[in-house]
Amino acid sequence: MKNFTYVRANSIEDAVSRATSDRQAMFIAGGTNLVDRLKVFLDEPSQLVDVSRLEMKQIERTNTGSLKIGALVTNTALANHIEVRRNYPLLSRAVLAGASQQIRNMATVGGNLMQRTRCPYYYDTAFPCNKRQQNTGCPATTGMNRTHAILGASESCVATNPSDMSVALAAIDAVVEVEGVQGKREIPLIDFHRLPGNNPERDTNLEPGELITAVILPPLSFSQSGVYLKLRDRASYAFALVSVATALEVAGDKIKTARVALGGVAHKPWRAMEAEEFLIGKAANKSNFEQAAEIALQDAQPLAHNGFKVELSKRAIRRALAVSAQGGGLA
Amino acid sequence: MTEEEQKLSPKQRSRRNFLGQSLFTAGAAIAAPSLLNSCQNKTVSASNALVEGETMIGLKINGQLKTLNIEPRVTLLDALRENLGLTGSKKGCDHGQCGACTVLIDGQRAYSCLTLAIMQEGNEITTIEGLATEDNLHPVQTAFLENDGFQCGYCTPGQICASVALLEEVNNGSVSYVTRDLTNPPELASLSESEIKERMSGNLCRCSAYNGIVAAVQQAAGQTPPSPAASIEHSQVG
Numbered sequence: 001m002k003n004f005t006y007v008r009a010n011s012i013e014d015a016v017s018r019a020t021s022d023r024q025a026m027f028i029a030g031g032t033n034l035v036d037r038l039k040v041f042l043d044e045p046s047q048l049v050d051v052s053r054l055e056m057k058q059i060e061r062t063n064t065g066s067l068k069i070g071a072l073v074t075n076t077a078l079a080n081h082i083e084v085r086r087n088y089p090l091l092s093r094a095v096l097a098g099a100s101q102q103i104r105n106m107a108t109v110g111g112n113l114m115q116r117t118r119c120p121y122y123y124d125t126a127f128p129c130n131k132r133q134q135n136t137g138c139p140a141t142t143g144m145n146r147t148h149a150i151l152g153a154s155e156s157c158v159a160t161n162p163s164d165m166s167v168a169l170a171a172i173d174a175v176v177e178v179e180g181v182q183g184k185r186e187i188p189l190i191d192f193h194r195l196p197g198n199n200p201e202r203d204t205n206l207e208p209g210e211l212i213t214a215v216i217l218p219p220l221s222f223s224q225s226g227v228y229l230k231l232r233d234r235a236s237y238a239f240a241l242v243s244v245a246t247a248l249e250v251a252g253d254k255i256k257t258a259r260v261a262l263g264g265v266a267h268k269p270w271r272a273m274e275a276e277e278f279l280i281g282k283a284a285n286k287s288n289f290e291q292a293a294e295i296a297l298q299d300a301q302p303l304a305h306n307g308f309k310v311e312l313s314k315r316a317i318r319r320a321l322a323v324s325a326q327g328g329g330l331a
Numbered sequence: 332m333t334e335e336e337q338k339l340s341p342k343q344r345s346r347r348n349f350l351g352q353s354l355f356t357a358g359a360a361i362a363a364p365s366l367l368n369s370c371q372n373k374t375v376s377a378s379n380a381l382v383e384g385e386t387m388i389g390l391k392i393n394g395q396l397k398t399l400n401i402e403p404r405v406t407l408l409d410a411l412r413e414n415l416g417l418t419g420s421k422k423g424c425d426h427g428q429c430g431a432c433t434v435l436i437d438g439q440r441a442y443s444c445l446t447l448a449i450m451q452e453g454n455e456i457t458t459i460e461g462l463a464t465e466d467n468l469h470p471v472q473t474a475f476l477e478n479d480g481f482q483c484g485y486c487t488p489g490q491i492c493a494s495v496a497l498l499e500e501v502n503n504g505s506v507s508y509v510t511r512d513l514t515n516p517p518e519l520a521s522l523s524e525s526e527i528k529e530r531m532s533g534n535l536c537r538c539s540a541y542n543g544i545v546a547a548v549q550q551a552a553g554q555t556p557p558s559p560a561a562s563i564e565h566s567q568v569g
Contacts, residue, residue, distance in 0.1 A: 001404045002404075003384075003402065003403075003404055004403060004404065005381050005382060005383045005403070006381075006382040006383075006403035006447075006449055007379060007380070007381045007382065008379045009379065010379040014379070028447075028450070030446075031445060031446050031447060031450065032427060032442070032445045032446075035406065035444075035445045035446065035447065036426050036427055036445060038404070039425065039426070047381075048403065048447075050450055052450060076439070076505070079506065080504075080505050080506060082514075085506065085513040085514055086513075086514055089513050092506065092513050093508065093513065096506065096507055096508040096510075097508045099533070100430070100532055100533025100534075101440060101493070101496070101497070101500070101530060101533055102427075102430065102433055102440045102441050102442045102493070102533045103427060103442065103445070103533065105436075105439040105440060105441055106436075106441050106442070106445065106446060230508075235528075235529075235532075236508070236528070236529050236532035237532040237533055329511070329512075330509070330510075330511050
């Protein structure tokens with residue numbers, strides 16, 4: 001690990017000001033991803049600004065009926081909060097699907113949004129990587145790419161976003177609240193992360209120095225139907241090959257609203273908007289779920305070793321939607 | 332307070348009884364208040380000053396305040412092992428993938444390899460060395476011994492710390508990915524094998540002593556695990 005200076009921020013303004021004036025500074029809270037990256041020289045900050053002792057540890061109802069989650073709420077606290085378990089079960093389940101209890105105890109909501117890909121080529125500094133250093137090349141496109149993206153990738157990067165939490169947040173239409181020297185702004189979760197394009201070094205649309213302060217969950221009347229299904233190489237403590245978050249609002253025998261988001265398949269949590277639109281007004285049955293799954297994956301571009309993800313995604317969508325149609329729960 | 336939260340409260344009240352001798356309380360008595368105050372004044376904990384190079388920090392470990400000179404880049408695991416001689420916490424992968432470095436921070440299990448020591452100032456850290464009292468093993472340590480919860484023993488300190496935390500989490504009504512109804516958390520008496528395996532998935536065992544580890548957690552949870560002797564007799568007969 002390269003040496004750095006360390007400072008405890010005493011306010012959000014203090015943290016933002018330090019990270020804005022020193023572009024080589026980084027925020028640290030739980031540290032579960034950043035400390036690991038520091039060890040292998042993926043990040044070499046001049047300064048670590050410790051934001052872990054700031055406020056932002058509350059989960060509170062807003063006057064518009066939303067649930068506001070402070071950026072420093074731990075993954076464990078989020079997943080176990082009674083309002084999250086009761087009103088956003090797919091978010092609770094998604095967070096519990098991620099990492100291990102030890103990591104969830106340390107990791108924060110803001111940090112979960114900021115975690116970087118686990119692409120093995122990104123992690124191994126013996127290889128070039130466009131995400132690490134622009135225009136050096138992407139060995140994953142022609143190398144071992146079993147775990148890589150099938151949707152929205154580019155020639156410069158085929159990495160996936162590793163977060164489970166973000167997939168559920170995408171399905172919930174969550175909003176990320178950030179603060180910079182210019183003040184506060186809100187970014188819809190689905191616009192928070194980026195597709196790689198020619199700038200895979202940028203994972204998110206945060207501006208330099210901006211700090212995530214909260215994640216806002218809008219009220220979701222049909223969230224009881226929520227499902228989070230994660231498929232991976234071992235039963236627990238592994239990143240998703242494919243994951244799906246779904247929720248359905250059914251009125252009479254017709255679907256009124258549908259939510260379908262995918263994880264493990266793209267550089268960002270992937271909302272399958274066209275599949276959702278297809279389902280509106282249709283009956284909640286197997287054949288419509290099959291068609292929705294086909295639509296969700298129609299633009300998939302698998303690489304040499306991850307073609308299985310296309311079929312796996314379709315089956316996962318069908319299964320998750322079927323469980324959502326029956327009122328949600330463990331898929 | 333919601334109805335559900337009220338339901339959880341009695342569990343929280345009973346957790347200290349369940350865990351028996353908690354070193355947190357014992358430790359607080361060991362460290363004299365005057366010592367705590369004088370040490371804290373010299374450390375970085377009270378300020379937001381920029382720290383560059385080696386700095387004196389204070390860590391509360393197993394109930395005692397320890398001061399050490401370290402750079403900000405030193406992990407808690409390295410501080411424990413290299414600076415304080417507490418080598419019970421093991422360095423397996425050093426990347427948060429194996430669980431051998433698991434310690435308790437304010438009672439919650441954490442990977443000491445993934446946090447910086449300087450960030451843990453002021454928090455109560457419990458390592459494997461802090462679980463037993465002078466003459467008595469912690470009930471979870473006894474359960475690992477009696478159920479063959481290890482072979483080589485390298486992952487064991489992490490497994491035991493994780494198990495101690497697991498029991499407290501269940502007492503507090505925490506849910507897991509495999510909990511069927513997230514509004515109805517399992518209790519210790521009925522904690523299933525799949526719940527135990529999911530909740531222990533952050534600790535790997537190269538010797539694959541997983542059956543013994545599950546049995547140890549079952550025993551510590553007050554359940555009756557299958558007797559290891561029974562399976563040995565069975566295999567000898569077979």
